Amino acid sequence: MRVDRTEGAARRLSAPAWWFVAGYGVSAVGTGLCYPFLAIYLSQFRGLSAGAIALLLLILAGAAVPMSVAGGWLVDRHSPRVVAIAALLVQTAGWLLVALGSGYAAELAAVLVIGVGTGTFLPAVVPIITALSATAEAKVRTMSLRYLLLNLGLGAGAGLGGVLLGSAASYRWMCAANGVSCAVYALIILLRVPLPRPDGDAAEDRARLVRFRPGLNYVLLLVAQLLLVTFGLAQVESGVPLIVRTEMSGSTTLVGGLYAVATAVVLIGQLPVSRWVERVHKTRALITMGLMWAVAWLLGYTAGALTGGPQVALLAVMMVTFALGECAYSPAFYTLVERIAPKGALGRSSGAAWAVFQVGNTIGPPIAVFLVGGSVPLWLVLAAAAVAAAVLILIVDRRMHAAPRPALPAR
Numbered sequence: 280m281r282v283d284r285t286e287g288a289a290r291r292l293s294a295p296a297w298w299f300v301a302g303y304g305v306s307a308v309g310t311g312l313c314y315p316f317l318a319i320y321l322s323q324f325r326g327l328s329a330g331a332i333a334l335l336l337l338i339l340a341g342a343a344v345p346m347s348v349a350g351g352w353l354v355d356r357h358s359p360r361v362v363a364i365a366a367l368l369v370q371t372a373g374w375l376l377v378a379l380g381s382g383y384a385a386e387l388a389a390v391l392v393i394g395v396g397t398g399t400f401l402p403a404v405v406p407i408i409t410a411l412s413a414t415a416e417a418k419v420r421t422m423s424l425r426y427l428l429l430n431l432g433l434g435a436g437a438g439l440g441g442v443l444l445g446s447a448a449s450y451r452w453m454c455a456a457n458g459v460s461c462a463v464y465a466l467i468i469l470l471r472v473p474l475p476r477p478d479g480d481a482a483e484d485r486a487r488l489v490r491f492r493p494g495l496n497y498v499l500l501l502v503a504q505l506l507l508v509t510f511g512l513a514q515v516e517s518g519v520p521l522i523v524r525t526e527m528s529g530s531t532t533l534v535g536g537l538y539a540v541a542t543a544v545v546l547i548g549q550l551p552v553s554r555w556v557e558r559v560h561k562t563r564a565l566i567t568m569g570l571m572w573a574v575a576w577l578l579g580y581t582a583g584a585l586t587g588g589p590q591v592a593l594l595a596v597m598m599v600t601f602a603l604g605e606c607a608y609s610p611a612f613y614t615l616v617e618r619i620a621p622k623g624a625l626g627r628s629s630g631a632a633w634a635v636f637q638v639g640n641t642i643g644p645p646i647a648v649f650l651v652g653g654s655v656p657l658w659l660v661l662a663a664a665a666v667a668a669a670v671l672i673l674i675v676d677r678r679m680h681a682a683p684r685p686a687l688p689a690r
Contacts, residue, residue, distance in 0.1 A: 289416040290557070296411040296421050298471035302464040304428030306367070309460030311436020312453050313374065316444050321386070324447035331383065335390045340641045342394025343401075344634045350399035351630020355489075359403040359410070359626060360474050366403070367465035369396030374458035378451040396461075398637070402630030405613050409625065410474045416557045418617070419610045423553035426609035430545050489623035496619050496675045497628065501635050503565070503671040504612065508636050510664035511572050512608075513643025515541060515601065518661070519579070521651050523594065527583060533591065537598050544602035552606035561618070562676035564611035569669030571604035573662045580658035619679075 292300075321327045321335065353362045373393035380389060408425070412418035443449055515538070523529040523537065556564045575597045582593040613629065620628035650657045 289414045290420050292417055292421055292424070293411055293413065295472045295474075296408070296417070298467055299407060299411060300421060300424045300428055302467035302472075303425050304432045305467075306460050306464040307429045307432025308436040308439075309374075309457035311433035311438075312440045312443075312460075313377075313436075313450075313457045315437050316440055316450060316453075319444070320447065320450045324450065325386075327383070335386060337641075338387065339390040339394045340637060342391050343398035344637045344641075346395050346398025347401055347630045347634040347637060348627070349630075351402040351627035351633075353399065354402050354406055354626025354630065355491075355624055356626075358474065359406040360468060360472065362626075363400055363403040363407060364465045364468050366396045366400035367461045367468070369399065371458040371461040371465070372396075374454045374461065378454040378458065398633070401633040402626050405617055405629040406625050407472070407474065408613075409617050411472070415614075419553055419557045419614055420550075422610040422613055423549050423556075423606075426606075427546065427549040430542060430549075434542055434546075489621070491624045491627045492621055493628070493631070494619065494621070496678055497616075497621075499671050499675050500612075500615065500619070501632060503569075503668040503675075504632060505635050505639050506664045506668040506671075507569065507572075507608070508639030509643045509646065510661045511601075511668075512605070513640050514647055514661055515598075517644035518647030518651065518657055521647055522579075522657055525651060527590065529594075533594075537594055540595055541598040541602040541605075544599050545605055548603055548606045552603065553610045556607055556610045556614075560676065560680075561611040561615040562672050562679060564607045565615070565672045566669045566676065568604040568607045568611070569665045569672065571600055573665040573669070575601040575604070576658045576662040576665065580656055580662070583656070583658070619675075 318332055318336065321332045322329075327335075350362060350366065370393055373389050373391075373396055376385060376389035376392060380386065404425070408418060408421045412421055440453055443453060519537070520534045523534055524531070578593055578597040578600065582590045582597065585593060613632070616628055616632050617625060647657065650660055
């Protein structure tokens with residue numbers, strides 16, 4: 280029993296960490312309330328063309344990529360807490376501009392501001408969680424809770440938004456509510472999330488902003504992340520629905536049901552999987568995840584040869600397998616980023632990782648559209664990408680666990 284209590288104490292979150300992840304969930308509800316319906320609003324209620332809408336969405340996503348890099352620099356140069364608060368207030372201004380503005384110019388400015396705020400905020404997340412976590416176990420659990428509340432908040436917000444959306448005015452009120460949720464999160468961080476003062480070495484690193492020298496392990500990890508996001512996470516909302524609908528003649532009810540299965544597995548399995556992630560090396564957790572995703576996509580490929588109930592059942596197993604692997608992503612990947620980040624460059628390391636995530640999430644859907652119906656089945660491309668990512672992370676694992684070479688004797 281003493282061991283159990285010791286483990287429980289090691290995993291226990293501090294009060295500021297609880298406030299930080301709870302605020303993340305509140306903000307996620309606001310995001311789910313607005314973001315999934317932005318294209319619908321612009322098309323049905325604003326009457327914009329497909330090209331104009333595509334440009335706005337591209338600007339929103341595109342602004343977040345360079346600002347993730349710039350935000351990482353700001354985090355290393357200043358306090359991640361200050362950067363997070365400022366970025367959330369920028370997001371507040373962007374969503375209020377959508378709510379109050381009129382005309383294409385206002386919408387263009389709004390999505391640019393939202394993208395800037397989002398990109399600047401993300402690099403502060405890992406440094407804040409690291410500063411608030413007294414142990415490695417607490418860090419993994421905080422990462423897991425963040426991801427759990429993100430998915431829960433997005434789902435709750437999207438469900439509520441689907442009920443409330445009925446006119447341009449209702450969507451504007453939803454955007455105003457999202458802006459308020461960002462401001463509330465900024466207030467929570469300001470009042471309830473104090474960070475420990477940096478020690479002498481950390482303060483000196485911040486003052487002189489040490490040069491960012493990413494090593495080979497870090498570069499390989501980012502390449503693996505690009506594969507996992509582009510051909511993994513981004514495909515659940517793009518490639519999978521498209522191929523089920525077009526090549527398997529599945530109904531929209533089936534597509535929605537598969538997405539609901541994946542979401543439910545993430546919500547139920549996130550914390551149990553994180554307990555496993557705590558006990559293994561994070562590279563090996565990611566390798567397992569990549570191989571599980573490869574198996575999931577091969578199940579999807581096999582389902583294409585079936586019909587009726589067996590096909591639906593196999594697709595459901597595919598989504599369960601994928602979602603269980605997904606539960607390892609956030610606690611394992613970002614803990615690993617923190618572990619191999621160069622000293623004094625955690626903000627820039629996490630900023631680059633978030634930028635890669637944004638790139639993969641942006642290019643994944645058009646790649647799926649291009650590959651569906653091609654000579655090589657999309658399922659096999661996705662499986663190959665998952666295996667390639669696992670191999671890259673295996674290389675990182677071998678390098679991290681390699682025995683140091685003995686020093687040569689002096690002559």
